[in-house]
Amino acid sequence: MPVGPPVGAPPGPQAWQPPGAPLVPPQPGAPAWEQRPGPPAGPPPGGPFAPPPSAARSRKGLWWSIGAAVVALLVAGGVLFFVLMGGVEPPTGVNATVQPDGVSVTWTAVEGASSYEVFRGDTSVGTTDQTTFLDTEAPGGTEVRYTVVAANQDGDRSEASAAGPAVITTVDAPTPVATVDGAAVQLTWEPVTGAETYAVTRDGESLAGDLTETTYLDPEPSFGDHAYEVTAVDADGEGSSASGSVQVSAPGPWVEANEIATAFPELVGDSPGGDAWNGASCATATPDPGQAAISCDYPNGILMVVVQYADTGQRDARVAEVTGQAGVQTGTWSYGSGAAQGDLWVSAADAAIAWRFITFYESGRELFSIYTEWEGHSQDQLRDEWFAGAPF
Known part of the structure; x- marks a missing residue:
């Protein structure tokens, strides 16, 4: 019966080992749950070199880059727009002040500007090369605001300035x-x-x-x-x-008889009524002939009529009526013992009504006459009571 190797003896060659090869102790196997190492890093020996892949860029950096590009475009566009507009900036500091002869508008000068156009609301009111302008056509009693546009010698114009503060213009004068x-x-x-x-x-x-x-x-x-x-x-x-x-x-209170009142102010008074000399009550009357007349009644019964004639023809017609009466006496009258002041006609001595009629030589009074009568009294009484003291 064959006998196995002794206990503790080195093992014999494995079946896959060739005879005479040194014995290789068996290696323990990797546990089932253990990860095995990956392939070696770097290029295979002897192969061409390939650079490592670049790291992925962050999205935050990408957005910052896009934003910077947009800002650059906007700035460039603004510069281009300013250049296209001619490079004239709008005026600043527009102000308005009401003056007796109009509204004074002022503003700050603009570099490169050669003229300025002033607007009241939407209406152009004038152009100047100064930094002040007087609007003499501003409507009175109205709230107004002004803007100014600058222009250079090439004809380039700025945008309109910001409107200045509102002012209320002085009212216009009435035309009565x-x-x-x-x-x-x-x-x-x-x-x-x-x-x-x-x-x-x-x-x-x-x-x-x-x-x-x-x-x-x-x-x-x-x-x-x-x-x-x-x-x-x-x-x-x-x-x-x-x-x-x-x-x-x-015309005054006497209207059409105002020239009589002017020629004999104390005699007839300032206005119709009872403010005439010696308490007489006077009013306008209708002369025949004549242009105007004032008739006055005195408290004692004396009647006086002052007549203004349009011309000497009317006056002479009245004189003819007076002298045509029976028993009329003709003469002149004067102040005291002075020179004659006019012609005088008096009623007949046996007349029922004593009357006197006088005209004037004085320049400016030659177209006036005064007639007085006093019923039931004599010529001397009429003369002493009225004629001697009447203020004419």
Whole structure:
């Protein structure tokens, strides 16, 4: 029976080993769960060299690169746009100030600019080579704003400047019109933009204030030339005001008989009524013939009529009526013992009504006459009571 190798003896050759080869101790096998090493790094021995693959770039860096490129394009585009616009910058510091003769607009000079165009709102109001401009056509009582455009010698223009602060212009002066209506003077005017109230004066004397209507009636100004002034007031805006005036010749309270009142002011008084000399009550009358007449009644019963004639023909026609009466006596009259001042006609001595009729030699009064009568009294009584003291 064959006997195996002794215990502890070296093992014999394996079946796959060739005879006579040295014995190689068996190697323990790798556990089933253990990873085996990968292929060796680097190129195979003797093979061509290949560079290692580059590391992947981060997305954050990519976005920064794109952003920088966009900014560069925008800056380049802005520079190109500025160049295409001619390189003229818009003015700055535009400001407006209301002056008595218009609105003064100022701004800061622009480098390279040779002229400036000024705009009120959307309306071009003028061009200048200075940095100030006076707008004399600005509408009154209105809020306005200004912008300025700069231009160079090549004709290149800037964008419009930022609008300056708004200002409210001074109200325009009214243009009153005066018309005579009987003894009254009627004033009318067009509404003034921006004005809330109006004031009226005559010859510097205040007649009315805080008027909201555009009309005023002066009921009975004195006879003669008067200057009326109407002032527009911008109470809600800048508190500005402006005045316009008109001249008018007022007929005075006596209207068509105003020249009689001017020639004999003490005798007939300032206006119709009871303010005449010696307490007489006077009023206008219709002359025949004549242009105008004033008739006065005295408390003692004396009647006086002053007549103004259009020409010497009317006066002579009246004289013919007087001298045609029976028993009329003719003479002249004077102040005291002085020279004769005019012709005189008196009634007959036996007349029921004593009367006197006089004319004037004085230049400026030759077309006037005065007639007086006093029923129930004598010629001497009429002379002493009225004629001797009457202020004519």
